[in-house]
Amino acid sequence: MKTVLGLLLFISLQLPAFAGYKTIGFQASILSDEQNARPLELVIWYPSTTTAAPRLVADTAVFIGDLAVHDAPPAAGTYPLVVLSHGFRGNWGNQSWLASALAHQGFIVAAVNHPGTTTRDRGPAAAAQLWQRPIDLRRAIDAVMARADQVGRVAKGQVAVVGHSLGGWTALEIAGARFDPARFAQDCVTHPQLSSCSVYKQINPDRDPVSQARLGGDLRDDRVTAIVTLDLGLSRGLSDESLAALPVPALVIAAGAPSADLPAQLESADLAKRLPAATSRYVEIADASHFSFLSPCKPGAVALLEEDAAGDGVICRDGNSARARTQIQLQIASLVSGFLQQHFAMADR
Numbered sequence: 067m068k069t070v071l072g073l074l075l076f077i078s079l080q081l082p083a084f085a086g087y088k089t090i091g092f093q094a095s096i097l098s099d100e101q102n103a104r105p106l107e108l109v110i111w112y113p114s115t116t117t118a119a120p121r122l123v124a125d126t127a128v129f130i131g132d133l134a135v136h137d138a139p140p141a142a143g144t145y146p147l148v149v150l151s152h153g154f155r156g157n158w159g160n161q162s163w164l165a166s167a168l169a170h171q172g173f174i175v176a177a178v179n180h181p182g183t184t185t186r187d188r189g190p191a192a193a194a195q196l197w198q199r200p201i202d203l204r205r206a207i208d209a210v211m212a213r214a215d216q217v218g219r220v221a222k223g224q225v226a227v228v229g230h231s232l233g234g235w236t237a238l239e240i241a242g243a244r245f246d247p248a249r250f251a252q253d254c255v256t257h258p259q260l261s262s263c264s265v266y267k268q269i270n271p272d273r274d275p276v277s278q279a280r281l282g283g284d285l286r287d288d289r290v291t292a293i294v295t296l297d298l299g300l301s302r303g304l305s306d307e308s309l310a311a312l313p314v315p316a317l318v319i320a321a322g323a324p325s326a327d328l329p330a331q332l333e334s335a336d337l338a339k340r341l342p343a344a345t346s347r348y349v350e351i352a353d354a355s356h357f358s359f360l361s362p363c364k365p366g367a368v369a370l371l372e373e374d375a376a377g378d379g380v381i382c383r384d385g386n387s388a389r390a391r392t393q394i395q396l397q398i399a400s401l402v403s404g405f406l407q408q409h410f411a412m413a414d415r
Contacts, residue, residue: 087113090169091138092123093217097178097209104192106202107179108209109158111169112217113145114138123166124159127370128381129361131159132166140218146410147210147220149203150177153231154265154299157185160360161230167399173406174218176206183232183269196271197280200240203227204287224410226292228402230359232265234298238337241293241316242286243308247271247278250303261327262299290314292409294402296359297321299328301337309337315345317405319398321359322352323385349401353387354394355380362391 091114098105111123116138125131148168150161158177165175179185180199182192192198211220229237239245251272254263271277294317295301318341320334330350338348351358363382371378384391 086172087115087141087170089114089116089118089120089138090134090166091116091140091217092134092136093213094136095209097205100205103205104181104198106181106205107158107186108206109177110210110213110217111165111175113141113143113169113172113174115141124162124361126159128363128367129159129162130364131361132162134166134169137216140214140216144219144221145172145174146224146226146406147207148173148175148226148228148406149206149210150175151199151203151227151229151233151236152177152180152184153229153233154183154269155185155188156183156230156233156360161228163361163395164228164359164399164402167395168403171403173403174210174220176210178202178206180236190270193269194271194273195277195280196269197239197277197283197285199232199236200285200287203236203240207287207289221410223291223413225289226294226406226409227290228294228296229298230296231299231356234295235300235304237293237295238298238301238304238309238312238316239285240287240290241314242284242312243304244284245281245300245303246305247282247303249305250300253302257302257332259327260299260302260332262302262333264327265299266303288313291413292316292406294405295319295334295337296398297328297330297334297354297356298337299333301333304337304340306340309340310342312341312345315405315409316341316347317401318346318348319401320348320350321354321356321385322350323355323358325356328356347405351394351397353385353389354398355384357381358384358391358394359398362395 120133122131320330368379
């Protein structure tokens with residue numbers, strides 16, 4: 067317990083680098099009122115000036131949570147909105163560390179659990195509807211904008227999407243990239259070792275011609291004006307033409323630690339080469355692994371993960387470096403915040 071509290075104190079001591087707002091609010095709800103829409107678990111972090119005592123959010127047996135005040139009144143003013151998209155088999159809590167850092171910096175941050183591809187719902191029918199992921203984010207944007215009195219007002223033209231792994235693909239899709247299932251299938255013949263190929267096979271969106279057609283269609287939401295990908299997957303199925311014409315700036319962050327199934331050069335670096343050079347930026351973090359983008363692990367987490375499923379302890383491991391995951395994440399949060407602030411400032415001119 068003392069070790070966990072020490073880690074929490076360490077993280078809180080790092081936050082002042084992002085602490086424009088000392089206190090942040092947190093709200094959780096279920097979106098289920100739209101006709102024929104699948105229920106979505108939605109969470110929102112936002113700037114607040116409340117003096118109420120915060121509680122831990124997204125704290126689990128494995129991952130260290132972050133402090134926020136549930137249902138706190140929002141701070142006055144308008145703020146950029148960032149929507150987070152988790153990876154395959156992940157959940158909204160995986161990037162709670164980033165949401166907290168950005169909310170302290172003055173962003174409203176929303177996240178959802180994508181049905182079928184989340185920790186809490188791996189139903190094959192929902193998973194096959196991969197095209198629903200960008201629509202989930204669109205619904206999250208709608209919900210945040212409709213709750214200005216509860217979570218704060220979104221600044222006009224300042225909406226970004228940040229996605230990890232499969233969430234990075236989701237960010238590109240909602241920004242205007244187009245997926246070509248036939249291109250991806252052929253690429254998996256050439257690179258069958260990539261985790262993207264095995265994940266796509268598990269999801270199996272090709273089982274349904276309607277879903278396959280929707281997956282190859284236009285899923286853009288033109289309210290999204292910037293995106294960030296965090297060690298994404300499935301990028302090799304995106305068409306060259308749609309990436310070259312991507313209408314929003316993109317920050318591509320890659321894990322630089324050696325990886326046989328998700329090598330930076332075949333995913334993030336390859337993506338960056340196909341994006342417009344004038345509006346995109348590529349950063350490779352040498353000591354980050356694919357799982358460095360998940361919340362810091364608690365002491366004893368590796369043993370718990372291995373007991374549940376042999377090999378899952380890798381979730382708590384980063385690259386070969388003296389830096390702790392919290393230090394790597396400070397760099398990531400700084401990159402994301404700086405990129406978005408610069409873009410929104412330029413857009414205001």
